[in-house]
């Protein structure tokens with residue numbers, strides 16, 4: 001029991017690595033954002049948020065990926081030590097959003113995507129369990145549904161925009177991860193200060209903080225720049241510099257997923273009215289394919 005507890009604690013400390021510098025995350029000048037955002041990052045850094053640790057295998061994979069020339073065999077071996085995580089990563093690798101030809105096994109998947117994307121995939125599947133927010137279960141569930149839809153849609157948008165990276169699904173899936181961190185924090189703070197749980201407060205906090213918090217999470221996990229840019233800039237793609245096309249792709253996918261539509265055709269028609277679609281170099285037939293992707297993801 002004692003050993004298990006210590007192990008949990010050790011891992012928990014490693015779940016997030018927030019640098020002192022992150023205090024200066026680019027919040028807007030509003031006090032509200034600064035105070036709550038800084039409090040959440042500080043609690044994250046000090047390990048005082050009640051989060052579940054990341055699986056050991058994901059952390060080891062991240063370690064391996066830091067090697068300048070990481071070994072694929074080692075990465076597969078690390079993942080295989082956690083059969084539950086390995087099978088979920090393989091399932092993700094085999095999903096139509098990730099690949100046209102599903103890999104036969106983990107080794108094949110790793111050979112196709114490489115160690116870095118394997119790491120990102122392990123974090124993406126593991127991340128769903130890290131953040132717990134008792135009392136905000138509906139919000140959390142809604143985020144998971146939205147993230148999956150945006151993941152599938154972003155993969156489609158990447159393809160249509162000719163963005164070479166195969167990370168579209170991951171980038172989309174993790175774009176709002178900051179909201180999950182926010183809900184975990186608010187659920188905890190709300191036990192002492194119920195105002196934190198008022199729907200209007202939650203909404204406002206989500207709107208103003210989720211992108212910066214998401215970036216902090218992704219940076220602390222050491223995930224790829226593409227994933228980081230998607231989370232940080234999907235509401236302001238032009239601020240993303242060299243990765244503005246990535247951020248624009250996520251923003252189009254996000255918009256498509258959030259439309260209240262009566263069906264695929266209605267979604268395509270509404271998306272066809274959205275100027276950023278054309279800024280991304282896409283057209284009405286792309287809109288139809290993106291709408292189809294969103295709706296296919298809603299069924300499953």
Ligand SMILES: [Fe+2]
Nearest residue numbers: 175176210234
């Ligand atoms: Fe967002």
Ligand SMILES: [Fe+2]
Nearest residue numbers: 146150176254
């Ligand atoms: Fe979103």
